[in-house]
Amino acid sequence: MKKTVTAEILAIGDELLYGQIQDTNSLWISQELDKIGVRVVRRTTVGDNRDDILQAFDAAEKAADIVLMTGGLGPTADDLTKPLLAEYFNCAISLVPEALEAVRTFFERRGRELTETNKLQAHLPTKCTYVPNEVGTAPGMWFEERNTVWMSMPGVPHEMKKLMSDFVLPKLQTLFDLPVIFHRLVKTVGIGESWLSDLIKEWEEALPPHVRLAYLPSLGEVKLRLTAFGDNEEFVRAAVEEQLAKVKPLIAKYIYGYDKISLQEAVGQLLKERRKTVAFAESCSGGYIAHLITSIAGSSAYFQGAVVPYQNEIKSKLLGVSPSTLGTHGAVSEETVIEMAYGVREQFHADFGIASSGIAGPSGETTGKPVGTVWIACSYPGGVTTKLLQLTTDRTINIHLTAISALNLLRTTITDVME
Amino acid sequence: MKKTVTAEILAIGDELLYGQIQDTNSLWISQELDKIGVRVVRRTTVGDNRDDILQAFDAAEKAADIVLMTGGLGPTADDLTKPLLAEYFNCAISLVPEALEAVRTFFERRGRELTETNKLQAHLPTKCTYVPNEVGTAPGMWFEERNTVWMSMPGVPHEMKKLMSDFVLPKLQTLFDLPVIFHRLVKTVGIGESWLSDLIKEWEEALPPHVRLAYLPSLGEVKLRLTAFGDNEEFVRAAVEEQLAKVKPLIAKYIYGYDKISLQEAVGQLLKERRKTVAFAESCSGGYIAHLITSIAGSSAYFQGAVVPYQNEIKSKLLGVSPSTLGTHGAVSEETVIEMAYGVREQFHADFGIASSGIAGPSGETTGKPVGTVWIACSYPGGVTTKLLQLTTDRTINIHLTAISALNLLRTTITDVME
Numbered sequence: 023m024k025k026t027v028t029a030e031i032l033a034i035g036d037e038l039l040y041g042q043i044q045d046t047n048s049l050w051i052s053q054e055l056d057k058i059g060v061r062v063v064r065r066t067t068v069g070d071n072r073d074d075i076l077q078a079f080d081a082a083e084k085a086a087d088i089v090l091m092t093g094g095l096g097p098t099a100d101d102l103t104k105p106l107l108a109e110y111f112n113c114a115i116s117l118v119p120e121a122l123e124a125v126r127t128f129f130e131r132r133g134r135e136l137t138e139t140n141k142l143q144a145h146l147p148t149k150c151t152y153v154p155n156e157v158g159t160a161p162g163m164w165f166e167e168r169n170t171v172w173m174s175m176p177g178v179p180h181e182m183k184k185l186m187s188d189f190v191l192p193k194l195q196t197l198f199d200l201p202v203i204f205h206r207l208v209k210t211v212g213i214g215e216s217w218l219s220d221l222i223k224e225w226e227e228a229l230p231p232h233v234r235l236a237y238l239p240s241l242g243e244v245k246l247r248l249t250a251f252g253d254n255e256e257f258v259r260a261a262v263e264e265q266l267a268k269v270k271p272l273i274a275k276y277i278y279g280y281d282k283i284s285l286q287e288a289v290g291q292l293l294k295e296r297r298k299t300v301a302f303a304e305s306c307s308g309g310y311i312a313h314l315i316t317s318i319a320g321s322s323a324y325f326q327g328a329v330v331p332y333q334n335e336i337k338s339k340l341l342g343v344s345p346s347t348l349g350t351h352g353a354v355s356e357e358t359v360i361e362m363a364y365g366v367r368e369q370f371h372a373d374f375g376i377a378s379s380g381i382a383g384p385s386g387e388t389t390g391k392p393v394g395t396v397w398i399a400c401s402y403p404g405g406v407t408t409k410l411l412q413l414t415t416d417r418t419i420n421i422h423l424t425a426i427s428a429l430n431l432l433r434t435t436i437t438d439v440m441e
Numbered sequence: 442m443k444k445t446v447t448a449e450i451l452a453i454g455d456e457l458l459y460g461q462i463q464d465t466n467s468l469w470i471s472q473e474l475d476k477i478g479v480r481v482v483r484r485t486t487v488g489d490n491r492d493d494i495l496q497a498f499d500a501a502e503k504a505a506d507i508v509l510m511t512g513g514l515g516p517t518a519d520d521l522t523k524p525l526l527a528e529y530f531n532c533a534i535s536l537v538p539e540a541l542e543a544v545r546t547f548f549e550r551r552g553r554e555l556t557e558t559n560k561l562q563a564h565l566p567t568k569c570t571y572v573p574n575e576v577g578t579a580p581g582m583w584f585e586e587r588n589t590v591w592m593s594m595p596g597v598p599h600e601m602k603k604l605m606s607d608f609v610l611p612k613l614q615t616l617f618d619l620p621v622i623f624h625r626l627v628k629t630v631g632i633g634e635s636w637l638s639d640l641i642k643e644w645e646e647a648l649p650p651h652v653r654l655a656y657l658p659s660l661g662e663v664k665l666r667l668t669a670f671g672d673n674e675e676f677v678r679a680a681v682e683e684q685l686a687k688v689k690p691l692i693a694k695y696i697y698g699y700d701k702i703s704l705q706e707a708v709g710q711l712l713k714e715r716r717k718t719v720a721f722a723e724s725c726s727g728g729y730i731a732h733l734i735t736s737i738a739g740s741s742a743y744f745q746g747a748v749v750p751y752q753n754e755i756k757s758k759l760l761g762v763s764p765s766t767l768g769t770h771g772a773v774s775e776e777t778v779i780e781m782a783y784g785v786r787e788q789f790h791a792d793f794g795i796a797s798s799g800i801a802g803p804s805g806e807t808t809g810k811p812v813g814t815v816w817i818a819c820s821y822p823g824g825v826t827t828k829l830l831q832l833t834t835d836r837t838i839n840i841h842l843t844a845i846s847a848l849n850l851l852r853t854t855i856t857d858v859m860e
């Protein structure tokens with residue numbers, strides 16, 4: 023057996039200790055290290071305090087082969103990570119011309135002036151390897167000191183993630199002899215965790231010991247993670263694929279994709295493959311479905327556009343919903359949402375028109391229509407499919423679940439109704 | 442000055458280290474301790490591993506007056522917290538009849554059978570005070586040992602929260618002479634951390650020792666946190682408000698609100714107070730501004746609706762953008778975005794029309810317009826304001842920053858241009 027490679031994750035910042043922000047970085051880093059076979063043995067959070075940070079360095083060095091730290095890298099006086107790393111490794115801090123150039127370019131691109139404080143970002147401990155941060159001003163710092171690997175990253179999540187993905191994870195994989203682990207994610211929508219579990223129970227109980235299953239539920243979706251452990255790539259891949267082939271037929275209609283694909287990406291691919299287009303009329307979802315679809319690069323190939331008709335007048339004017347339908351059935355009704363879906367398809371010359379109308383909450387209930395009542399519809403060349411959702415009293419959750427259900431209605435209309 | 446009472450929060454469980462679940466407990470405990478004036482000095486997460494847990498006990502005892510721990514209390518063999526607490530405090534584990542009675546009642550109420558494994562939950566270290574868990578089966582355990590207060594709680598969030606609220610927090614307040622702490626957040630937009638720091642440098646350097654400042658940057662925004670420590674509520678409130686009154690005039694035009702308010706909420710309030718309405722024409726922001734605005738309950742009072750015109754044809758048809766403007770200047774131009782802003786205001790009968798058009802990326806650059814080039818405009822009864830943004834090559838970041846800049850353009854147009 024190979025030696026287990028261990029890591030400690032160290033988050034630095036008073037704002038974390040005082041609970042003003044959730045530390046999402048440490049969770050994300052844990053997940054990424056797990057995927058490449060590095061065992062996280064401890065996570066520690068300390069404040070912007072000299073003694074606590076130095077003591078954390080010391081404890082981390084004793085506990086792990088790799089120390090990944092985030093935060094405390096701002097240019098202001100309360101940020102201590104950089105000077106304390108220099109102190110801990112007993113080295114000076116000096117200007118790195120390449121880093122200064124990067125900071126200068128970063129500001130120039132944004133048409134902003136470079137201040138003296140900004141320039142300090144380019145001064146780094148002499149024992150570190152400078153790691154460029156392409157999406158921010160605080161550079162990454164990599165050390166191989168005291169028989170341990172150290173990486174310091176900014177606490178801003180997207181900056182940290184880019185440094186991890188582009189530099190740290192590939193570097194760790196070349197530097198250490200890591201066990202071979204292979205994961206695949208099966209992504210499902212339209213079914214809850216316990217129902218899914220009932221459908222695949224027998225298969226799950228028959229899994230061999232070198233293959234593990236985890237349920238990863240999130241709002242409106244459940245991911246199944248299959249993990250195999252072994253000594254070589256071929257073995258672990260085959261072990262996962264074998265189980266995947268067995269579980270697929272049991273839950274086929276709920277699977278929208280595998281691994282990194284998102285529901286909006288999967289739906290986009292379906293449209294692209296068939297050279298079809300879509301438009302949205304989003305009342306209660308308020309533009310969130312359009313946001314999800316347009317978050318995917320290249321979506322203009324299949325997305326025509328959207329209308330958010332937050333007043334009834336606009337539903338009639340831009341989407342052609344008949345005032346008598348609105349008067350008789352109300353805005354939150356199957357009749358209205360069908361006319362919206364049809365209208366937006368016409369107006370945008372799209373193949374599919376998706377509409378939502380509902381009571382997002384937390385207030386606004388009417389007789390027979392409690393908060394969380396939502397109608398969605400999908401108009402397509404051959405007809406229309408609709409669905410009534412009974413959601414929660416939480417506005418944010420309702421908007422999110424409406425969007426997922428609408429995207430899933432589009433998906434199933436494309437794959438089941440039209441084929 | 443009172444002695445600062447310190448706490449360490451210790452989360453125990455493999456599932457946390459491997460990133461399978463987010464540790465929301467530690468954040469919540471941090472916030473509650475902060476409110477009662479206990480200073481959290483460290484948070485640590487360790488796995489279900491004997492040596493790591495014992496070492497964490499040892500380190501916590503050295504670091505803090507209070508150690509609050511969650512997890513590792515299940516009745517199965519991989520849960521180690523209870524036996525290790527007994528080992529650490531050098532005492533036996535024995536049956537607590539009162540605890541057995543509670544477990545029995547818990548199962549009876551749910552019509553479930555009490556197994557031998559369940560009964561083990563009622564066996565506790567002899568040195569602990571048994572703390573009943575009314576909503577679960579793993580009891581709380583309170584120790585006052587080695588000049589430190591220790592509380593072990595289950596990892597299930599609602600069980601932990603009930604034990605904290607009903608028992609731990611009141612108990613800590615009677616046991617320790619706690620200082621009073623008061624925080625306020627100043628929320629700014631449209632200025633980076635280092636420029637903000639330059640503007641308030643002199644004020645920051647003159648802060649009295651009982652008031653602390655922290656910069657909390659996030660994508661497109663910077664929050665300033667002012668914290669005062671003292672003996673009574675009146676003193677700390679006055680100390681924070683005094684500094685707030687001094688810093689406000691230095692950065693007034695960047696402040697959109699205080700404490701919990703979000704930018705979209707602040708902009709919504711401005712519109713509501715003035716009985717004005719807004720509509721959006723979102724090309725590169727793809728519906729995200731509408732999503733942010735509609736995430737606020739009651740937004741239908743000031744939000745008329747939005748169009749996401751993802752094809753040029755729609756920009757002309759629904760927003761009245763002249764095809765010759767599109768032909769001469771292109772979709773990403775000041776001329777086009779002005780016509781979009783004007784058109785959406787007309788179409789939706791709104792007081793303000795906000796428009797965005799840009800190259801969100803990661804590809805799509807044209808001559809003179811690199812990825813990240815974005816034009817935004819705000820049309821209002823008396824004219825139009827515009828802004829050119831030079832953002833990044835990351836699509837998600839560009840969409841987010843465009844939305845924040847557009848909301849800020851609306852804010853400043855309302856407050857500066859119109860008044």
